[in-house]
């Protein structure tokens with residue numbers, strides 16, 4: 001199970017994570033990945049200056065722009081499938 005935690009603190013949220021959340025939700029539902037991905041929100045991670053921040057399987061991804069989110073998710077899904 002892939003764990004995606006999106007920082008919902010005001011800084012990350014306003015700088016891209018609101019769009020990233022929508023994109024991730026859409027990608028999961030369109031590809032029926034509900035049983036492979038657990039998506040959740042996080043409070044501010046205390047790392048605002050390097051945001052927007054997203055944690056995937058415990059790894060912090062800094063400066064994670066919405067354009068990169070789906071690629072990142074696909075990358076993790078592929079490596080889990082091996």
Ligand code: FES
Nearest residue numbers: 009012045047048
């Ligand atoms: S709002 Fe995301 S680290 Fe602070």
